[in-house]
Amino acid sequence: MHNTTTEDNDSGYDGPSKSQVKRDMLALQDLGKELVDLSASQLKQLPLSEKLYDALILAQRTTAREGRRRQIHYVGKLMRDVDADAIRSQIDIWKNGSREQTRAMHRIESLRDILLRDDAALTELLQEYPGADAQHLRTLIRQGRKETQANAALQAGQEPQRKHYRALFQALKTLDEQKEKQQT
Numbered sequence: 001m002h003n004t005t006t007e008d009n010d011s012g013y014d015g016p017s018k019s020q021v022k023r024d025m026l027a028l029q030d031l032g033k034e035l036v037d038l039s040a041s042q043l044k045q046l047p048l049s050e051k052l053y054d055a056l057i058l059a060q061r062t063t064a065r066e067g068r069r070r071q072i073h074y075v076g077k078l079m080r081d082v083d084a085d086a087i088r089s090q091i092d093i094w095k096n097g098s099r100e101q102t103r104a105m106h107r108i109e110s111l112r113d114i115l116l117r118d119d120a121a122l123t124e125l126l127q128e129y130p131g132a133d134a135q136h137l138r139t140l141i142r143q144g145r146k147e148t149q150a151n152a153a154l155q156a157g158q159e160p161q162r163k164h165y166r167a168l169f170q171a172l173k174t175l176d177e178q179k180e181k182q183q184t
Helices: 018-036 040-044 050-061 065-081 084-096 099-117 120-128 134-152 163-183
Strands: none
Touching: 018 050, 018 065, 018 084, 040 050, 050 065, 099 120, 099 134, 099 163, 120 134, 134 163
């Protein structure tokens, strides 16, 4: 009599289960649905085959409910041959911005707020960015402070002014971008 072990009964297949394959296919289908909602210019930025790109454009143009459903199903089928992780990461960046960009924006916002409160901060900034237009920054800071004081005196329901506040942010952002370009 032959003793059968689990190894003998195993057909030798060690891949994903049917359920996992189905979950993966549905995830690709959902990603395909997400791609249908993107603009043509965004689609061109993604690593898509020409066939998939054309199918997505056709799905965007299809207005009949059943026709659109079938086209999206076809898109899901074509999605099997793409780098889904690269597409997902690019979509995530479009939706949420990269973490680095977010950190940079928060750093610039903090720097702006410090400049509006502290005169010594401008001196430090000019040491960090020697090519900065000191007079322009002084003007923006002065106008931003006046704007902040005027906004503090507003009555309930009145719109605060943020023109110079935003202009200072943009000036700092430009300085930061110029510094990054010089470093690369």
